[in-house]
Amino acid sequence: MVNEPARLPAPRGTVIVSSVASDAHTWNLVLLQLLLEEMGYHVINLGPCVPDALLVEECVLRQPTMVVISSINGHGYADGLRLAPRLRARPELAATPIVIGGKLGVVEDATERDRQSAVLLEAGFDAVFADAHATDLCRYLRSGEPVGQSTGTSVGPSAGQAVPRTVAGAPGRP
Amino acid sequence: MNSRHRVPALRGVDFGEFVRRRAAAGTLVVQPRMGFDDPRKMRAGLSATKSAAAATVGTVTLDSYTRLRDDAALADALARGRPLNGYPIVAHDRAVTEAMLAGLYGPDFPVQVRHGSAVPQDIFEALVALRLNATEGGPVSYCLPYGRTPLAESVRNWTQCVRRFAELREEGAEPHLETFGGCLMGQLCPPGLLVAVSVLEALFFQQHGVRSVSLSYAQQTHAGQDREAVAALRRLCGELLPAGSWHVVVYAYMGLYPVTVQGAYRLLGAAAELAVRSGAERLIVKTVAESRQIPPIEENVAALEFAAATAARTVRDGRSDAEDSETYQEAAALVHAVLGLGRDLGGALVRAFERGYLDVPYCVHPDNRGRTRSHLDGEGRLRWADPGALPLARHGRTGAARRVTSAELHADLHFVRRAFDGADEERVALTGGSAAVPVQDGLPNGSPEIARAEGS
Numbered sequence: 001m002v003n004e005p006a007r008l009p010a011p012r013g014t015v016i017v018s019s020v021a022s023d024a025h026t027w028n029l030v031l032l033q034l035l036l037e038e039m040g041y042h043v044i045n046l047g048p049c050v051p052d053a054l055l056v057e058e059c060v061l062r063q064p065t066m067v068v069i070s071s072i073n074g075h076g077y078a079d080g081l082r083l084a085p086r087l088r089a090r091p092e093l094a095a096t097p098i099v100i101g102g103k104l105g106v107v108e109d110a111t112e113r114d115r116q117s118a119v120l121l122e123a124g125f126d127a128v129f130a131d132a133h134a135t136d137l138c139r140y141l142r143s144g145e146p147v148g149q150s151t152g153t154s155v156g157p158s159a160g161q162a163v164p165r166t167v168a169g170a171p172g173r174p
Numbered sequence: 175m176n177s178r179h180r181v182p183a184l185r186g187v188d189f190g191e192f193v194r195r196r197a198a199a200g201t202l203v204v205q206p207r208m209g210f211d212d213p214r215k216m217r218a219g220l221s222a223t224k225s226a227a228a229a230t231v232g233t234v235t236l237d238s239y240t241r242l243r244d245d246a247a248l249a250d251a252l253a254r255g256r257p258l259n260g261y262p263i264v265a266h267d268r269a270v271t272e273a274m275l276a277g278l279y280g281p282d283f284p285v286q287v288r289h290g291s292a293v294p295q296d297i298f299e300a301l302v303a304l305r306l307n308a309t310e311g312g313p314v315s316y317c318l319p320y321g322r323t324p325l326a327e328s329v330r331n332w333t334q335c336v337r338r339f340a341e342l343r344e345e346g347a348e349p350h351l352e353t354f355g356g357c358l359m360g361q362l363c364p365p366g367l368l369v370a371v372s373v374l375e376a377l378f379f380q381q382h383g384v385r386s387v388s389l390s391y392a393q394q395t396h397a398g399q400d401r402e403a404v405a406a407l408r409r410l411c412g413e414l415l416p417a418g419s420w421h422v423v424v425y426a427y428m429g430l431y432p433v434t435v436q437g438a439y440r441l442l443g444a445a446a447e448l449a450v451r452s453g454a455e456r457l458i459v460k461t462v463a464e465s466r467q468i469p470p471i472e473e474n475v476a477a478l479e480f481a482a483a484t485a486a487r488t489v490r491d492g493r494s495d496a497e498d499s500e501t502y503q504e505a506a507a508l509v510h511a512v513l514g515l516g517r518d519l520g521g522a523l524v525r526a527f528e529r530g531y532l533d534v535p536y537c538v539h540p541d542n543r544g545r546t547r548s549h550l551d552g553e554g555r556l557r558w559a560d561p562g563a564l565p566l567a568r569h570g571r572t573g574a575a576r577r578v579t580s581a582e583l584h585a586d587l588h589f590v591r592r593a594f595d596g597a598d599e600e601r602v603a604l605t606g607g608s609a610a611v612p613v614q615d616g617l618p619n620g621s622p623e624i625a626r627a628e629g630s
């Protein structure tokens with residue numbers, strides 16, 4: 001289940017888009033893929049319910065410019081927390097920009113969401129987009145915070161990354 | 175589970191009979207999509223459903239770890255007290271679930287378990303042990319939208335499980351199965367294919383011994399087309415299923431839901447009207463929380479009562495199920511093409527997907543060919559932009575195959591949300607989030623066609 005369109009060459013490199021192990025939702029993945037392709041990336045979409053080991057292997061094999069994890073089923077926090085150290089444990093991926101976003105938790109509470117985002121950053125993600133828009137990813141990529149380049153700022157376990165940060169939607173919106 | 179050989183504490187309820195009796199009295203049965211991890215909260219939810227001012231049945235929706243049989247992740251989440259997105263029926267000891275249901279589940283309050291698993295053996299084991307004899311699914315509809323299990327494996331699993339479930343009849347509890355085929359990916363599937371898969375899954379259930387079935391149809395983008403689709407579904411049921419063995423269940427919209435309170439209720443109201451006008455017997459509701467989070471108990475009760483009240487002031491429209499329509503022609507062509515692929519329906523379904531006789535738009539599952547594309551026409555009806563290899567040579571095509579751009583896909587995904595939220599919500603962009611992002615940001619017109627959902 002690898003969605004890799006034959007469109008070459010992608011000037012900005014390859015991005016792996018993937019769900020987490022327990023999440024079956026795919027429309028989010030398809031839209032993120034399109035957005036990234038339109039920004040000039042070559043996208044490999046690993047699809048839903050990706051076991052941690054498969055995701056790690058694909059990332060090691062493809063050496064992507066960036067990894068985008070998307071989850072909306074409410075288990076993204078727990079699954080992501082387990083996944084990040086597994087990705088970072090591979091020397092080949094120690095410096096790869098890895099971001100996560102979507103509806104990551106089951107409980108809708110701004111304080112809890114911010115706490116979870118901070119924990120995810122600590123676990124190894126470079127950015128966390130909780131309840132954010134897909135376009136926030138575009139903005140993040142365009143904002144000049146370099147992806148795949150070292151800025152010299154090192155925070156968290158993966159040194160040499162862009163400044164880790166979280167982006168969250170405002171709470172309690174109907 | 176050590177309690178496996180205990181005498182069951184609960185007794186099965188004839189779900190199909192319950193619904194048909196209410197329908198005969200002119201009452202639409204309404205049901206929530208509800209599932210909480212904590213047995214006490216689950217019990218409170220069922221209790222509130224039961225006492226709502228409506229003719230209700232209860233729902234226990236299972237969490238994704240249970241669906242995928244990820245025992246390690248489930249055990250870890252339970253040990254750390256992490257919230258789950260549903261009720262972990264396999265992990266909880268049987269006595270816990272029996273206590274959760276005691277005094278609620280009974281002839282006046284059937285409870286259905288909903289899960290979404292292509293590897294449901296453990297789930298069915300738990301249901302059988304608990305005498306919970308109503309559930310939902312299907313070899314196709316609980317596979318393609320729900321992960322990466324190969325279709326042939328899902329068919330094998332479902333064959334085995336349906337046969338086991340059918341044995342409950344001998345134990346005095348008429349088993350009931352509902353198809354999820356009328357929903358599939360939740361959105362942007364032309365109704366002919368939804369109706370066809372729903373019918374094929376019901377035939378599959380009956381082939382393996384479960385007689386009492388219900389067939390789903392999920393509300394789509396156009397009321398007239400939906401009305402036509404339910405009629406087509408009922409006509410095919412009449413033609414292919416034994417009389418008295420089936421009923422139809424309408425799902426309130428299963429795609430990106432409106433984010434405003436008014437929008438959410440308007441859409442639910444339209445679903446209730448569709449159900450009553452078309453003669454459907456049961457409705458599964460959605461709540462104002464849908465676009466954001468798993469709905470709390472009170473929002474479920476409010477939705478159930480609103481839907482029941484809307485249904486009570488709506489009447490069946492008197493149109494005949496026998497009417498011919500494009501949706502009927504399309505669904506019938508698909509059903510008969512699959513039935514022609516062999517007498518064993520499970521095998522026929524696998525072959526149908528191999529050949530592209532069935533092919534779900536935008537579904538990235540490897541056993542789905544991914545050659546079809548759908549789009550909305552100027553009036554909001556779902557059409558085939560590209561029918562792929564669907565055997566629809568004579569019907570249902572609206573001209574030559576055309577490309578669907580990402581901007582179009584984005585607009586189509588948000589069509590219902592926008593229509594029901596109204597013009598004042600134009601700033602709602604890619605999610606129900608709050609940032610005022612222009613809708614087209616990052617989605618320029620004329621962007622490349624969405625790539626085929628497979629490949630290397």
Ligand code: B12
Nearest residue numbers: 024025026027070074101102134238360431464467468604
């Ligand atoms: C369609 C749908 C389904 C379909 C999915 C079919 C498929 N294969 O895709 C079906 C019916 C199968 C389904 C099943 C389930 N679903 Co569902 N589903 C939805 C629904 C209605 C729409 C989701 C959708 O298609 N979104 C389309 C995308 C394009 O939009 P989006 O979700 O807003 O995603 C955007 C943003 O989140 C953001 N984003 C996402 N990821 C990332 C990543 C980054 C880096 C960035 C920057 C942004 C970003 O950008 C995305 C694209 O615009 C939503 C409710 C809703 N939103 O109306 C529920 C919903 C997501 N489902 C939910 C749940 C819980 C489930 C189930 C577990 C069943 C259950 N217990 O209710 C199962 C999943 C089983 C599993 N193993 O995961 C919950 C999640 C609750 C939570 N997070 O707390 C929701 C919110 C419904 C609800 N209110 O209960 N579902």
